[in-house]
Amino acid sequence: MSVFTLSQSEKESVLLKELSALTEHHRERCEPYARILDASGFVAASAVSELPYLPVRLFKNLELKSIPDDEVFKVLTSSGTTGEVSRIYLDKAAAAEQQRRLAATVQTVLGPKRLPMLLVDTKAMLKDRRSFSARGAGVLGMSTFGRDHVWALDNDGAVDLDAIRGFLEKHGGQPFLIFGFTYLVWLHLYEVARDNGLDLGNGILIHSGGWKKLIDQAVSPSAFREALAGVGLTDVHNYYGMVEQIGTIFLEGPSGGSLYCPDFADVVVRDPETWAELPPGKPGLLEVVSTLPTSYPGHVLLTEDLGVVHGIDDGDWPGKRFSVLGRLPRAEARGCSDTYRSAA
């Protein structure tokens, strides 16, 4: 079963219909959202790129939900870089659906069975409430797709070589799942495997997180893949996703180098000058769309990430394939009001 099946034109006609209906659904149920649409003069869209988008940061500033308070089943939070927190409201149905779709997406590369799982992180991280929301939620969400979990880092965050060795002795001969944040995988798995001659050949790596820390060390995404291949790890899938569109992940295809959109999601790259959609090859602001957000108006979101579409219907899977190029730096006021503000 795959969730990467629809060609771009098929997908767009499905998405336009569903997302237009979702737009009306949220317009009826979320007053702040309705006000935004009214103020923008939105009537109807004849293409996915014409759907009204919300800047993702609005979820940090406003309470945006399309369900009554007594149907709120789960509130997800993410700590942003500036200390503001996004709040995402899910009802039971939305929570179940996002988990189901996430499973379907990762099963595309993992297969239907749960695999033994090596987590490139520390269990202690789950206890730290502050980092729990961002990193912990990601780890917890993904851990349900594995079994016989082993943590690669001890409670102090140091590499637990014995644990990794033990895991590989027990499960290394069969396919197993590795999950972790990209820079942790680089620092605490790749380098350890290289230096200790560990065989990760049967591993399927799913990793995410900003590339900035690695780019700072002059490790590009392609260098990352090449280096991992050197320790036998060739089944490697980066992904891109955010708490504001929980359940939707854009997954790297088997050949690497590009992220793909599941059938229920898509990306639009916008020119930050004209706001028009950009063709493949032109980098711009990334907009993410997904049919999963039914309990809050997060179905069309303008991110603060830069991205580029590399091609359409020409890769491992159909639809758009793209890359995330990094974060747009925040705008800084040259104002009078920052005499003694702590430097970031």
Add this chain to the structure above:
Amino acid sequence: MSVTFRFGTPGDLTAPSADRLTVGDPRIVDFLAKLARKLLAPAVARKHPELGSLGYFLRPAELHRAVEKMRRDDALIFPRGNVFHLPPANVDTIFVYSWALSALAGNHNVVRISSRSAGAAETILDALGEVAADADPIVARTQRMVTYGHDDAITGALSTWCDLRVIWGGDNAVDTIRKLPLRPSARDLTFPDRTSWAVLSTAGWRAADPAARRAAVVGFANDAYWFDQAACSSPRTVFLVGGDGDEVRAEFLTLLLEVVDARGWVVDPAMAVEKRVNAYGLAAIGAAGALDFPDNRITALTLTGTEAAPRYWIGAGAFPFAEAGSLLDLVPAMNRQDQTVSHFGFTPAELQAFATELGGRGVDRIVPFGSALTFGAIWDGYDLPAEFTRLTVLQP
């Protein structure tokens, strides 16, 4: 503790000094006049137009006028003593205005320059250094500009050293720095968060000829765009006063776009996103009923009422509009936080009535379009030369 000297003789900042300056000291006047000449050089003015205003402010004629105004018949006037300035990081010229007036009053000054200063501030520091090379060395001994981190020990030492502590910047800065005590005889001069507005008479606009309208928009554009609309005196919301504002607003925005085009100003992607975040946010809470993005450099919002005008920065080239029947109708919407109202198309009598009705409860400056950023010796309701000096009464 690490202090970087950006200007002035390095050494212990709080050590007692034998140097004495007078109010309007000729050595300071000479120094500032030479600085003015540097800042008014065509190459500098082209690169940093805001330094032109500063250079003008520091011309000898202006300096002599300022000194004359400090003199009084009923008392002898002297420097206040030691003045410690904490200017904002990102409005590159403010620190010079406040320091220059204080120096002109004969004070020993220490100015904390943010490590994030850039652009025009660096140009000013370079110019200061060049002028100092030929100036009386007392200038460099008594006037010092330093950069250091958020070090309460240094700020605290300078706070107990000074007779007057000048805190520019927002409410947070004032609150944070005020935790560090002053000497009993010293005091603070604070410049907290402020909001500024523009008022446009629709009748006055219609009565103005095309050249006057264009000139007004040029002035407004400078007021708004020079500091990314984030200086305390930059106009934010535009109040269209007198009814039937739609046509006036449309023409105003068309002209504004022409000016912005002609200047070649650009908006970086982060600022474009910032404006959308804030505009959508204002729509979401019902403060803005319509959003227009005629161009990336101009975001126009229609407010649902005058009281819906935001008092926080919403980005560069972001203009909420609200209509009012008369200037007097705006009075209830103004408060103590409001600083500058820049105006176009009103009669002096209308402005006078507005100011009188405000009664000092809000708004410190009412100035024409194009003058919002022009610094004056009276600022934020203070008479700065008076603040920077002290009086001795002598009865023979």
